[in-house]
Amino acid sequence: MNRNSQMNPDAVLSVQDVSKTFTLHLQGAQRLPVVDGLTFDVPRGACVVLGGESGSGKSSVMKMVYGSYGVDSGRILLAQDHGVLDLAAAQPRQVLAARRATMGYVSQFLRAVPRVAAIDVVAEPLVELGESREAAAERAGELLARLSIPERLWQLPPATFSGGERQRVNIARGFVRERALLLLDEPTASLDARNREVVIGLIRESLARGVGILAIFHDADVREAVADATVDVQRFAPAALVGAGA
Amino acid sequence: MSAPRIVYNEGYLDEQTKRVVRRALLKGVAIPGFQVPFASREVPMPRGWGTGGVQVTASVIGASDTLKVIDQGADDTTNAVSIRQFFEKVAGTDSTTRTDEATVIQTRHRIPETPLSDGQIIVYQVPIPEPLRFLEPRETETRRLHALEEYGLMYVKLYEDIARFGHFATTYDYPVLVNGRYVMAPSPIPSFDNAKMHQSPALQLFGAGREKRIYAIPPYTDVESLGFEDFPFEPQRFATPCEICGSEGVYLDEVVMDDRGTVMYACSDTDHCERTAAQKEAVL
Amino acid sequence: MNDEQPLLSVAGAGHSYGDAFGCRDVSFDLWPGEVLAIVGESGSGKSTLLGMLSQRLSIDEGTVRYRRSSAADTAELVDLSLLSEREVRGLWRTEWGYVHQNAMDGLRMQVSAGGNIGEPLMANGWRHYGRIREQAEQWLARVEIPADRIDDAPITFSGGMRQRLQIARNLVFGPRLVFMDEPTSGLDVSVQARLLDLIRSLVADLGLAVVIVTHDLAVARLISHRTLVMKDGAVIESGLTDRVLDDPQAAYTQLLVSSILQD
Numbered sequence: 162m163n164r165n166s167q168m169n170p171d172a173v174l175s176v177q178d179v180s181k182t183f184t185l186h187l188q189g190a191q192r193l194p195v196v197d198g199l200t201f202d203v204p205r206g207a208c209v210v211l212g213g214e215s216g217s218g219k220s221s222v223m224k225m226v227y228g229s230y231g232v233d234s235g236r237i238l239l240a241q242d243h244g245v246l247d248l249a250a251a252q253p254r255q256v257l258a259a260r261r262a263t264m265g266y267v268s269q270f271l272r273a274v275p276r277v278a279a280i281d282v283v284a285e286p287l288v289e290l291g292e293s294r295e296a297a298a299e300r301a302g303e304l305l306a307r308l309s310i311p312e313r314l315w316q317l318p319p320a321t322f323s324g325g326e327r328q329r330v331n332i333a334r335g336f337v338r339e340r341a342l343l344l345l346d347e348p349t350a351s352l353d354a355r356n357r358e359v360v361i362g363l364i365r366e367s368l369a370r371g372v373g374i375l376a377i378f379h380d381a382d383v384r385e386a387v388a389d390a391t392v393d394v395q396r397f398a399p400a401a402l403v404g405a406g407a
Numbered sequence: 408m409s410a411p412r413i414v415y416n417e418g419y420l421d422e423q424t425k426r427v428v429r430r431a432l433l434k435g436v437a438i439p440g441f442q443v444p445f446a447s448r449e450v451p452m453p454r455g456w457g458t459g460g461v462q463v464t465a466s467v468i469g470a471s472d473t474l475k476v477i478d479q480g481a482d483d484t485t486n487a488v489s490i491r492q493f494f495e496k497v498a499g500t501d502s503t504t505r506t507d508e509a510t511v512i513q514t515r516h517r518i519p520e521t522p523l524s525d526g527q528i529i530v531y532q533v534p535i536p537e538p539l540r541f542l543e544p545r546e547t548e549t550r551r552l553h554a555l556e557e558y559g560l561m562y563v564k565l566y567e568d569i570a571r572f573g574h575f576a577t578t579y580d581y582p583v584l585v586n587g588r589y590v591m592a593p594s595p596i597p598s599f600d601n602a603k604m605h606q607s608p609a610l611q612l613f614g615a616g617r618e619k620r621i622y623a624i625p626p627y628t629d630v631e632s633l634g635f636e637d638f639p640f641e642p643q644r645f646a647t648p649c650e651i652c653g654s655e656g657v658y659l660d661e662v663v664m665d666d667r668g669t670v671m672y673a674c675s676d677t678d679h680c681e682r683t684a685a686q687k688e689a690v691l
Numbered sequence: 692m693n694d695e696q697p698l699l700s701v702a703g704a705g706h707s708y709g710d711a712f713g714c715r716d717v718s719f720d721l722w723p724g725e726v727l728a729i730v731g732e733s734g735s736g737k738s739t740l741l742g743m744l745s746q747r748l749s750i751d752e753g754t755v756r757y758r759r760s761s762a763a764d765t766a767e768l769v770d771l772s773l774l775s776e777r778e779v780r781g782l783w784r785t786e787w788g789y790v791h792q793n794a795m796d797g798l799r800m801q802v803s804a805g806g807n808i809g810e811p812l813m814a815n816g817w818r819h820y821g822r823i824r825e826q827a828e829q830w831l832a833r834v835e836i837p838a839d840r841i842d843d844a845p846i847t848f849s850g851g852m853r854q855r856l857q858i859a860r861n862l863v864f865g866p867r868l869v870f871m872d873e874p875t876s877g878l879d880v881s882v883q884a885r886l887l888d889l890i891r892s893l894v895a896d897l898g899l900a901v902v903i904v905t906h907d908l909a910v911a912r913l914i915s916h917r918t919l920v921m922k923d924g925a926v927i928e929s930g931l932t933d934r935v936l937d938d939p940q941a942a943y944t945q946l947l948v949s950s951i952l953q954d
Contacts, residue, residue: 186942187949228931230938253917253931254722276888289895555777559814563799563806566813569820570803570842635820 168238168245173263173342173373174203174226179235179249180399181225195221197399199235201392203342208364208374208387213394219377220269222394223346225249226375227266228256239263239342261289265343267335269350271319271327279322279330280305280315286338297337304333308359325351336363343367345376349383361386418465419497424448428466428621432612435623440585441553442536447619451493457515458616460532461490464513467528467612470499475509480517480658480675487515504678516579518600520657520679523609525626531594533615536622538582538592558590561633569638578643584631585624593630599643599658604630649674652683696758697722698868698900699744700768703753705924706743713739714924715752723867726894726901728915728932730908730947736924737904738872744902745789745870746771746779760786760867784814788861788869792876794853797860798845804831804856805841811864830859834889851882855889862893871903875910887913908951912936920944 168175177200183193195218203209211219224230226237228248237248241263246255260266265286280301287297305315308329314322319330328351335343345364349357357380364374364387378384384391418425424446431445450461468474474494478487482504490513491502503509506521515532523529539549542560552560561582568576575581581598585591593604594613604611604624611624624630634640648655651673659672674680697720705715714736721727731737742748744755749772756768759782771779783789791797798807805827809817817823824841831838834855845853854874861869874890875883891914894901905911911918911932918935920928920943928941939945 183938184940186945224937229933231930231934231940253934254725256931257916276884551776555780557780557814559810562813562818563802563810566809566820566823567803567806570805570824636818638820 168240169202169204171204172202173205173240174375175236175238175240176201176222176226177236177238179225179237180233181221181230182233182399194399196394196397199394199397203373203375204389205341205373206368206371207389208368208376210384210388210391211375211377211394212391217395217398219394220346223344223375223377227264227344228260241341263341265335265338265340267331267343267345267348269346271331271334276318278316279310279319282319282330283333283337286334290338301333301337304337305330307363308333308356325353325356328352329356332360332363336367339367339370339372341371341373343372343374345374345378347377347379350379357383415497417470417498418468419450419493420448420462420465424462425466428462431621432463432466432623435612435621436610436625438589439624439628440583440589440591440622442591442620442622444619445621447616450616452489454617455534456486457490457513457532459614459618459621460513460515460530460616461493461614462616463530463612463614463621464494464511465498467530468494468498468500468511472498472510473501473503473508474498475503475506475512475678476514477512477517477519477676477678478515480519480660481677483677505682506676506678516595516597517658517675518596518603520654520674520676522603523607525608527609529609529611531596531611531613533592533594533613533620534617535580536592536613536615536618536620538580538590553589556588561590562635565633565635565638569635574638575634575640581640582633584633586628587631590633591622591624597643597658598632598640601630601632601640602642606630645672647672649680649683652680652687654679654683696768698758699902700756701744701753702756704740704743704750704755705752706739706748707751712736712751712924713748714743714921717753717919717926719919719926719929721868721900721902723900724894724898725917726899726903726915728911728918729902729904729921730906730911730918731921732906732947734923735921737906737921739924740921741870741872741902741904745787757782757868784811785864786867788866790854790857790861790869790871790874792873794845794850794857797857798853800846801844803842803844804836804848807845807856807860808863811860815864826863830863831856833893834859835885849882850878851886854878854886858886858889858893862897862899865897866899868900868902871901873905874903875905875907883910890914908936908947920947 179199180197181195183195185191185193201209211222213219221230225232232249235249239246239248239259241259246259248256248259280298283301283305284297287300288294302315310326310329319327332348349360361383368374427446431443434443435441448462450458452458474491476487476491478484481487494500495502506519511528513530537549539552539560542564543549565575579597580592580595581601583591583593583601593601606627608626610626613622632640645659649657649659650671654674657679658675660675662671662673664671699721702718704717706713717740729737729740739748743750755771757771758768805824808827808830809823812823812826827841828838831841836852836855845856848856875886878886887910903915915932918932919926920935922943928935928944935944936948939948
């Protein structure tokens with residue numbers, strides 16, 4: 162918990178003056194800047210969309226918030242039950258605790274753990290919370306059904322599913338447990354119109370319950386349906402640094 | 408015939424050696440069940456024939472003693488007779504086959520049926536003094552286990568017996584816990600005899616010559632055979648009495664009578680058998 | 692249990708082989724329920740570090756401190772090099788487990804599976820055959836070894852099954868900290884997957900802290916929360932596993948990550 166962190170009480174996430182540059186040591190220490198001075202808030206009950214062209218660093222920003230990428234400077238403040246945490250400076254176990262309690266994440270690709278049945282993949286966040294496997298599985302089943310995953314697939318590991326099916330399992334897992342902040346990275350990329358509608362419905366329900374959402378949407382219609390604000394990541398692109406070993 | 412060219416010290420061993428053995432014995436008595444290493448000497452028989460027992464006996468025996476030697480309960484086997492004659496010669500002891508008349512009893516693989524009394528010494532011949540040896544071949548490790556009182560391994564062996572046979576498979580040299588502290592190998596006496604070691608009035612001494620270890624159980628010491636709460640130790644039982652003297656509740660030997668496989672069950676303790684049979688005849 | 696204090700605290704620790712250091716200046720804290728992966732190639736010092744943490748190798752520099760369960764109220768960490776041999780052996784029976792790379796090193800190959808699992812219990816004073824066997828049965832089920840193998844010796848088991856038996860033997864007495872030395876190496880890929888899955892679920896169910904040495908980054912990604920990357924005896928990068936693997940900062944880590952065969 163950082164004493165100097167100042168955060169808007171209505172925001173669940175506050176990104177403040179974040180900068181990041183990749184250094185590719187294997188390519189002669191070439192530096193690849195991503196963002197500089199990135200600043201935005203995600204208020205409770207609002208959906209903030211990261212905009213910008215492909216390659217502008219939207220996914221990277223998402224990963225920085227989640228903790229999969231480090232940041233070079235700046236603060237990423239998360240409002241938790243017991244106080245504000247600066248994810249950029251936090252210890253690994255604090256980030257892990259924040260992910261369990263406060264941050265949900267639907268990544269672009271489902272990392273399928275071998276041998277675990279789809280229904281258990283989805284139920285896991287609830288089981289982690291202490292719920293019984295039966296109750297968790299029931300809730301998981303409801304979501305899978307809503308996302309049109311046929312019941313005959315529930316006991317199979319998602320490694321064998323189609324891309325769209327895996328994505329829907331991913332989405333179910335992201336929504337099965339309500340957390341204060343939800344990160345969505347292209348959740349509808351491989352979905353048909355019907356399932357896109359289902360996802361829009363899930364998003365709206367969460368927003369109505371006060372969840373703050375940070376999202377990247379490929380589809381314009383989904384964006385239009387749920388976005389409350391857009392952050393153009395390209396506005397925060399640093400002046401490009403050229404050359405090796407700078 | 409001229410005078411013998413070699414003059415033996417009383418008891419065969421030189422006095423310094425006797426001191427070494429006695430010190431080891433004192434330490435063994437002070438730490439019941441603990442294996443004390445000692446510098447095992449040459450005696451006129453090969454290793455594996457009771458050299459440890461002989462060294463212990465030689466160190467405690469004197470001209471005023473009466474010695475009984477048994478080999479699997481019998482006084483009259485070649486080895487028992489040889490050892491008895493040896494001590495008659497080098498220590499000037501009297502010999503006897505009667506348990507109640509002996510002051511020192513050297514035994515291989517049996518405890519006499521006649522209860523021992525205060526003032527008697529029984530010396531056991533021990534082949535392998537380490538009860539954990541077959542489970543843990545390293546001496547460095549078994550010494551540590553004894554020192555740290557880590558006997559889980561012993562119970563693993565007992566567990567395996569029950570899992571495999573439904574009961575303990577070891578019927579001789581059955582491990583015991585001495586004075587609530589050291590696990591000890593009682594020598595290959597039948598488990599039937601284990602109970603006799605518990606709270607015995609006699610001094611029990613153990614000698615392993617080849618393995619160079621001495622240990623002891625002082626009189627009136629607790630000796631408990633290992634077991635589980637739900638599978639306690641149970642000694643062997645014999646359903647029939649001795650066919651010679653009619654004794655019950657004694658350890659019986661199976662004696663083959665002829666080529667056709669006829670067997671007879673008789674007391675392994677020859678002294679006990681003779682006396683019981685003689686008593687019966689006297690009554691008749 | 693005080694969760695503010697770490698379970699294991701390593702500060703500037705190192706082990707030397709004569710003049711050369713096998714590993715040097717290693718520092719990290721480990722909390723209950725955390726899985727820490729130590730990754731590196733051959734000669735990186737990862738095995739030396741594991742050996743030092745588990746007290747098989749001496750701590751020649753720095754300190755390794757551990758919070759014993761007996762210190763639950765005071766939450767005091769004790770310097771492992773100050774413990775007597777009896778105390779350390781006691782820890783191995785009650786609080787620590789060690790899963791060897793080769794199951795043969797961690798099992799009694801001629802003793803039945805039930806006896807192998809029961810031994811730590813018997814070492815801790817369990818004297819009821821029925822209850823010991825019951826625990827063994829439960830653990831065999833938990834590591835997915837068929838119940839009818841309870842009286843078979845592991846010399847008759849496959850490699851994967853031996854490893855699972857080794858895990859059962861190490862968890863039966865409820866340790867808080869388990870060291871694992873490349874537990875999946877040498878096993879077939881499908882067997883590895885199954886074993887890792889088992890480890891994952893046991894760690895989650897039992898709230899174990901684990902220190903696992905591996906050269907395989909995929910293993911680290913699958914089961915660890917945090918990762919230390921070692922090279923030439925030094926820790927060159929550490930942090931959240933997904934951060935270290937997705938956004939490696941050190942040149943060597945980037946090299947390691949880029950060397951993973953892509954499918």
